[in-house]
Amino acid sequence: MKTIIIIFWFLLTMLTMDSLAQSLWEFEPAPSDYFITNNDTSYLTLKNYLQNDSLAFETPYLSVANLFAYYYGNSEKDFILEKLQIFYDTTQPKFNWNNFFSAQVLRGFLGDQGAIEGLDSVIRYSNNMLLKLSAISYLYEVGILDYFQTIKQAFMEQNSLYNGFVQLAQYGSDERFKDEAAALLAGVITDSTDRIKTFSAATNLASFNKLLAIQSLESRFYSSNGEDRLNFFMDLEFIDPDGQPERSMYAIPLETDVYIRSEFFPPTGSAEKGLVTRRYLEPFWINFIKEWYNYESEKIIKSSILRYIEDFEPNIIDSTSSTLELIEDLIDLTDTVYNYSWLGDEQFKNELQSILQLAKSNLQNGDSLACRVQVKTFQGLVDNVYKDSLNTDLSFVTIEGWKFLYWNAQYILDRLPQLPVNADIEEINPAMSLVNPGAFKMEVKGTGFTANSVVYFNGNARTTTFVTDTLLTAEILGTDVSVAGNYPVWVSSGTTNSDTVIYKVVNTLPKPVRPVLECVRNNGDGTYTAYFGYKNDNTVSVYIPLGSKNKFTPTQQDRGQTRVFLPGRKYKVFTVNFNGSNLVWTLNGRTSTASSNSAPCN
The missing domain is CATH 1.20.1440 (de novo design (two linked rop proteins))
Structure with missing residues (x-):
């Protein structure tokens, strides 16, 4: 038996040691932390500041520690934890609970289990209820729910700075506290005259008992009138948007104030854009407003109804239906x-x-x-x-x-197979370049291609390779793209032609293509590997050939970089091995530099 206990504690110790490497909770620096350092998050700047112990109790110190932990915590954990120890000593003349709390949060982010005991001290001994509640929330993240009485105390105080609603919602996810937490929050919803508190209580209650939150808010909605009813309607939009059409249909005939009545109608196009529930696009709602049109006295509302009926697009079908x-x-x-x-x-x-x-x-x-x-x-x-x-x-x-x-x-x-049709082009890559990029290979993607398919560029057949029935490649000549213009591209099967798409040759790109250094990996042998991506702000793919507009310095210019840039942000597209000195990728006048001091890869 004794042997079993020893083995058990050994395994538990090993698991605990392993967990030290894991963050106890999520953490991100506050915007004010960046302000302190003028957005400078470089390794040397932050570490040099933290090494100056005389600054420990200055306001910026913890802000710098936050940034250093966030960006370099994996490699500098021990250093940061050592620097934070000064804030744990309650005998320090400059000790204060705010700094102590902030240090514990950072400890937990770095995986130090001692942060749990530290936050427990905040809850037990600090007189700052806001800090207590924040500490309770962090401990909730690691499964410690021992402070329900403290939460209820905060709830009863109903201070303007805190009320315990968030923590009640967190504890409400636990069956031990669910009913009591729900009753407290529901009581605020049904009784409070403070709309902000009512809404806050409703959203927090909805996180673990949505039905009760809806029922509590609806009881206020149906028993109110005028602006109060509209306010509860707006609150319900956040918690139960799909129930809004029925509430609109209830309120519109009862509301005598024209402005308030108009607020129960969704703006034209809002349902299609997902700004309100798409149930406002279903037949029952369209029928309601069409019939209400005959009773409406306000010309602006009548005009809005007609525009809504004319412009609405029926609800999209359920994708799970056969x-x-x-x-x-x-x-x-x-x-x-x-x-x-x-x-x-x-x-x-x-x-x-x-x-x-x-x-x-x-x-x-x-x-x-x-x-x-x-x-x-x-x-x-x-x-x-x-x-x-x-x-x-x-x-x-x-x-x-x-x-x-x-x-x-x-x-x-759209679900059924198409009847036989001619070849169809979906996209070409690239679809745009600057003047005189030289010869290149174009990909043509679409459907219905055969071994007899030929790509035409500006009316001229080009050497075509059949890859699959959805992909062709074509050799575009340098003379094809030597002058700015819009050039038609299509595919011919010999007897029929596909649709036509346009290849653009421009003097200046409409929007930039930006080189992006993602990170640099230290290979441990004196060499480094840089990971590059890019961001193409244009809506089509762009071809930028190797040369003055797409090169690396120092030489060699060709480091295997991309030539065809698809639209959007693309991550870690290619890598370059180098010696750690500045390596610059120039792309159409914009640069991105890698060095041994660049952000390390995780």
Whole structure:
């Protein structure tokens, strides 16, 4: 038995030693820390400052320590922990709990288990409740939940600087405290007259009991009126955005103030952009505002309703639904559109649904192409019969009905295989260069390519290599790109041509292409490896050949760097081995320098 205990403690000790290398909690320097050093985060600047012990109790000292730990903590952990020890001594004349707390946070970030005891001291002995609560939150991150009474004390005090809401939410994730924490926060929501506190309590409660948070806020929403109801509506937007359309439909008929009533309508385009729930794009909401239009007295709101109906785009389908389910949904949607009088004549409705039933049958029998033909027929019929909402023909489709039926049919078509078509170009790489870049190889990506496909550049056939049915390469001549202009590129199969895309030759790039040094690795043998990436702010790929606009110094100029720069930020695209002296990559007038003092790779 004694042997088992020894083995157990040995394993526990080993696990603890291993955990010392791991941060106990997340940490990032505050913006004010950077201000202290004028944004200088270089190794020597920070370390030299920390080595001056006489500055230990000066305001900038911990800010510098924060930065040094954040950027160089992996290699300088022991040095930093040694420098922090001065803040642990409560007998120091300049001791204060703020510095002590900050030092413990940094200790924990560096993986020092002693930080746990240090933060416990803050909670037990400090008179600063804000520090206590912050310490409780850090200890929560490592699974220590021993301070619920302190949290309740802060909650009862309801100080303007703190209230314990965040910590109640953290402890609410634990079954031991969940019910009591929820009751305290829900009480604030239902009783407080301070809107900020109400909202804060609701968002914190929602983190572990969303249903109760919604119910508590809704009780205030439905029992209020005017501006108070609008405020609770806005609070609910953060917690339960998908329930907002029903709340809008409740509040709009009751609200007499024109400005407040207008706030319950989502702005045109906001749902499509994800600024509000996309449920505002569903038929029930469109039907509501279309009917409310007849009761609305305010011209501005009426105008907004008309613009919303004209501009809205139906909700995007559920990507997890099968194509068969989407067809069934469209059959049901046709009924909904008919019931809202957005589609006229029951015989016309039945005809549309019969077409979809045939499409469904085709799909079930494994004939997706025949299914596509039927769905396309449905879409075409809706499009042909489409009339505006003032049309009184027996067979009609209003703008609302057209959008829901036509667009949802298109969503299904996007799922089904295309009927045989000619080759299609999706993109070319590169797609732009400066004047006179010399000859280069162009990649043409698309569909429908064959071994007979030939790439044409500005009307001239170019040597083409067939790679796959989705990829060709073409040899572009230096004379093709010697003058600025827009040059058409297409693919010919001999009898048919693809669509055309444009290759741009410019005197100056519209937006910069920036070289980026990611980091430098010390190889330990006197050599270093620099990792480079880039950021292309243009929307298309850019070709910058090796030469004065794409070179390394000192020589050799060619270090294997990129020539074709895809749009966006690209990380660690290539590496260069060097001796640690300054190595400069020049790219179209911009430079990035690597040296032995550059940011090390993690």
